[in-house]
Amino acid sequence: MEKRALTCCFTGHRELPIEKEGEIWQKTYIRVQQxxxxxxxxxxxxxxxxxxxxxxxxxxQVKTLNPQVKIILVLPFKGYQKYWLPGQQERAAKIERQVDKIVYYCDRPSRAAFLIRDRHLVDESAYCIGYCTRSTGGTxxxxxxxxxxxxxxxxxxxxxKEPKEDSEKLRISRSLI
Structure with a gap:
């Protein structure tokens, strides 16, 4: 079977409602299980x-119970996290140490690198799980x-079925659940 038919990508907002992170993951996990x-x-x-x-x-976490799972981290370019907060960088580094593969899609920083990365994720997949509450933007x-x-x-x-976003209630994701 073609690898694309066995591949799912994820896309979503950078800011999540902190009080809904657990519910967001639970809904995502249901799709992953399917x-x-x-x-x-x-x-x-x-x-x-x-x-x-x-x-x-x-x-x-899913991979610990399903060792056949392969996680590919597709980044727009090397060093794109350098302006993140230290805690965010540490969290990203921990993820990078555990995934099966890391792909840097562009050689240099640019706005286009993010679009190219997103298209690559989609072009290599048959399935996509997203978290999107707006009709505009990258997601x-x-x-x-x-x-x-x-x-x-x-x-x-x-x-x-979230109500329209209230930006004051949003906060950058800090924990899984």
Whole structure:
């Protein structure tokens, strides 16, 4: 079977409502379990703060029970985390030490690198699990692109039926659950 048919990618907002992180992961995990039952074993994650980190940390836990799972971290370029807070950098480094593979998609920093990274994640996948609550921005674009490319797409943000975002209630993700 073609590797793409066995691959799922994740995409989502960098800011998550802290009080819903557990619920976001639980809904994501339900979809992951369905995919595992279908034989999906490759999971591509973009490595950003927020949903990407939540998904990566969750998948690392899933991997402890399902050693056939392979986690591929797809980063836009080397050093793109250098302006993150120290705690965020440590969290990213911990994830990087545990994944099966890290791919840097561009040689140099640029805005285009993020778009190229997101397209690569989609182009190499048959499934996409996202967390999107807005109709604009990179996550919304990536989910539309995934649908256009024929991927089976789940938007956990819609599944939670969240009210319109209140930016004061949002905080950058700090923990898995």
């Amino acid at each position: 995919l595992l039952e279908q034989g999906v074993k490759y999971f591509g994650v973009g490595g950003a703060i927020g949903f990407d980190m939540l998904a990566a940390e969750g998948m690392l 919304a674009y990536t989910l539309r692109y995934a649908e256009k490319q024929g991927l089976k797409v789940w938007n956990i943000g819609k599944e939670l």
